[in-house]
């Protein structure tokens with residue numbers, strides 16, 4: 001008896017891709033927000049922020065994500081707050097990516113020349129006005145490509161959530177389920193790769209569009 | 223009126239200002255000259271509280287700049303500052319550059335702020351460059367943009383830190399012309415400059431900085447044509 005690739009298998013993969021995309025978006029948004037605050041706090045002259053959040057960033061970036069998934073999930077269970085693996089996975093992913101975003105945000109803020117900030121303050125702008133109307137728009141444009149890269153990495157890292165057995169399965173786990181049944185790894189993995197490619201393409205496409213708008217605005221003025 | 227009294231300022235163990243006394247009256251133009259590292263830029267930054275001081279006092283229109291209760295953000299509105307390095311906001315057009323601070327700081331409605339920006343850009347000769355981004359402007363144009371941006375806050379004083387030093391020689395003239403015009407309009411200015419002929423022509427007084435103190439100060443033509451102190455003579459001799 002042979003097993004074949006059915007419509008249901010295809011739908012399982014589509015669902016998996018949807019879960020992967022959802023995980024990326026949710027963890028991307030939460031992690032970017034957290035990372036922004038962490039990165040920003042590290043550029044203030046507060047030594048407590050600088051060192052404590054520096055440790056946060058270092059720890060997150062040095063421990064493999066798969067270990068973080070398991071540790072966080074087990075820790076919550078031991079602490080008496082067992083969590084749905086899906087939820088605990090999203091939290092872990094968000095914290096994980098926030099460590100990387102924090103460094104990118106910090107680099108963006110520090111890329112703005114001191115004299116530009118002095119000029120803004122010299123016009124009477126407050127710290128926050130300088131930060132949000134001058135530093136953020138300038139710095140974030142500089143590091144936007146790095147941030148996009150982080151989000152693409154995040155999308156692929158979401159597959160590690162499988163270690164928790166989170167359901168519904170994301171794309172890679174869905175593919176493995178199908179492979180186990182029909183024993184056609186190459187075809188299925190090729191298909192999964194295509195799904196990943198399409199989703200990454202969507203992200204790069206929109207990121208590229210956004211960058212082009214900035215450039216066109218400058219060129220149009222010529 | 224800006225009153226600087228016995229101001230001392232150090233960066234760590236480096237003493238940069240060692241007792242500066244200077245009073246600048248409304249409508250006066252004072253040029254600061256002196257060797258590199260003598261503390262001229264630092265003094266300007268201290269006047270509008272972009273740097274703190276260690277002791278002494280700076281009083282602007284009766285307000286003690288470095289007193290803890292002083293709202294320094296508010297105080298800076300009346301003290302425009304322009305730097306040597308280009309520092310236009312690169313993500314904004316010329317017009318948006320000038321309109322930003324009035325919009326955010328003074329809460330001027332955008333429409334009025336844009337009109338204000340147009341007016342000030344026209345005044346510095348950039349009336350046809352409203353929609354240009356800083357990267358599309360020459361150095362001289364960027365410095366005039368910086369001047370227009372400061373003027374849009376309608377400051378009572380301008381602090382100018384070697385605003386022509388980063389410019390190609392052929393662009394210096396246009397910026398100096400703009401400053402000349404401001405001086406004629408009665409703007410009070412403290413200008414750090416290496417343009418001695420400009421200082422002689424435009425300044426009311428010139429102060430020679432040497433190692434953190436004002437070594438000699440006097441009416442512009444007198445001090446430049448006929449300096450009394452040996453160090454001033456040497457400095458002017460080298461630069462002219």
Ligand SMILES: Nc1ncnc2c1ncn2[C@@H]1O[C@H](COP(=O)(O)OP(=O)(O)OP(=O)(O)O)[C@@H](O)[C@H]1O
Nearest residue numbers: 233236238256257258259260261262263264265384
């Ligand atoms: N933020 C700072 N931290 C540490 N040292 C500083 C800082 N700013 C200036 N200094 C030092 O203070 C001294 C005076 O600097 P300042 O910029 O005021 O000199 P200046 O008279 O403007 O010189 P120049 O003509 O080269 O602009 C220099 O030795 C400089 O290295």
Ligand SMILES: [Mg+2]
Nearest residue numbers: 262263264383
């Ligand atoms: Mg200087």
